[in-house]
Amino acid sequence: MKDTIRQLAREKNAIILSHNYQPPEIQDIADLCGDSLELSIKAAGTAADIIVFCGVHFMAETASILSPEKTVLLPNKDAGCPMADMINPASLAAKLKSLPPMPVVTYVNSTAAVKALSTVCCTSANVIKVVNSLDADQVLMTPDRNLAAYAAAHTTKKIHFWDGCCPFHDRLRASDIQQARQTHPDAIVMAHPECRTEVLEIADVVVSTSGMIRYAKTSDHRSFIVGTEIGLIYPLQKENPDKRFYPASIDLMCPDMKKITLADVLDSLENLTGRVKVPEEIRIPALKAVQDMVALR
Ligand code: 13P
Ligand code: SF4
Numbered sequence: 209m210k211d212t213i214r215q216l217a218r219e220k221n222a223i224i225l226s227h228n229y230q231p232p233e234i235q236d237i238a239d240l241c242g243d244s245l246e247l248s249i250k251a252a253g254t255a256a257d258i259i260v261f262c263g264v265h266f267m268a269e270t271a272s273i274l275s276p277e278k279t280v281l282l283p284n285k286d287a288g289c290p291m292a293d294m295i296n297p298a299s300l301a302a303k304l305k306s307l308p309p310m311p312v313v314t315y316v317n318s319t320a321a322v323k324a325l326s327t328v329c330c331t332s333a334n335v336i337k338v339v340n341s342l343d344a345d346q347v348l349m350t351p352d353r354n355l356a357a358y359a360a361a362h363t364t365k366k367i368h369f370w371d372g373c374c375p376f377h378d379r380l381r382a383s384d385i386q387q388a389r390q391t392h393p394d395a396i397v398m399a400h401p402e403c404r405t406e407v408l409e410i411a412d413v414v415v416s417t418s419g420m421i422r423y424a425k426t427s428d429h430r431s432f433i434v435g436t437e438i439g440l441i442y443p444l445q446k447e448n449p450d451k452r453f454y455p456a457s458i459d460l461m462c463p464d465m466k467k468i469t470l471a472d473v474l475d476s477l478e479n480l481t482g483r484v485k486v487p488e489e490i491r492i493p494a495l496k497a498v499q500d501m502v503a504l505r
Contacts, residue, residue, distance in 0.1 A: 294372030399435035
């Protein structure tokens with residue numbers, strides 16, 4: 209099936225993008241695996257006619273926002289993001305009414321409609337750069353309160369936050385890290401900015417998923433405790449066969465990131481199923497927020 213998918217992708221001039229949390233067999237057939245920022249940049253610049261996005265719905269929407277002329281496919285339409293669903297345009301508009309005017313920084317893990325009401329987007333890889341680039345003393349950050357707290361610790365601006373989170377990263381506690389450290393005393397603790405402050409404060413490094421892969425590759429250390437979704441263990445181990453990676457908690461698993469199968473990708477490519485198209489009235493305002501982020505890198 210893998211060979212058939214690759215053959216079909218060539219024939220149809222399709223590019224297959226995969227998030228670092230996708231199942232191993234999906235990562236293996238992708239043209240590019242990466243974090244949200246890398247995938248957004250690739251989706252903005254590709255010459256392919258079709259983008260097959262192996263990730264969750266908001267990622268395919270971002271590709272559609274950046275490349276409206278391309279066919280964007282999400283091979284399993286049920287792959288969503290519970291954090292993205294914790295905010296909607298009406299609730300954001302109500303919150304904005306209760307605050308003095310200020311820019312809105314929205315994590316890419318959000319719907320296109322929420323991006324359309326935002327000043328600029330950010331990912332876990334560029335959040336501090338984005339917040340500090342704004343000419344304002346106060347900023348509203350949505351929808352991840354943990355990412356907002358992380359940004360607040362690295363800026364002099366006052367950060368107002370939305371009370372959302374990734375339900376899986378939010379489960380990880382400092383006690384899990386302490387326990388993992390007891391079992392693997394020589395390991396470096398890497399944590400994703402979607403984790404709680406209590407976790408980030410005791411981690412050795414706080415980076416995005418691809419940031420973890422780069423860090424592990426260049427580090428002299430031999431073992432690592434991985435404070436993010438357990439799917440990342442696969443690319444970490446593949447890139448660093450001589451190093452050891454231990455999940456900070458086996459509970460850190462996102463079911464939506466595991467929904468896409470090889471059969472879904474094949475069906476999607478064969479029949480162009482799972483099309484994601486953001487309507488123009490949402491795409492145009494959302495584009496500015498995403499483009500301004502991509503321009504900052
Ligand atoms: P990134 O590290 O790719 O930003 O991923 C976090 C995430 O939760 C994607 O859904
Ligand atoms: Fe959303 Fe968390 Fe799953 Fe990422 S890991 S898609 S933030 S629920």
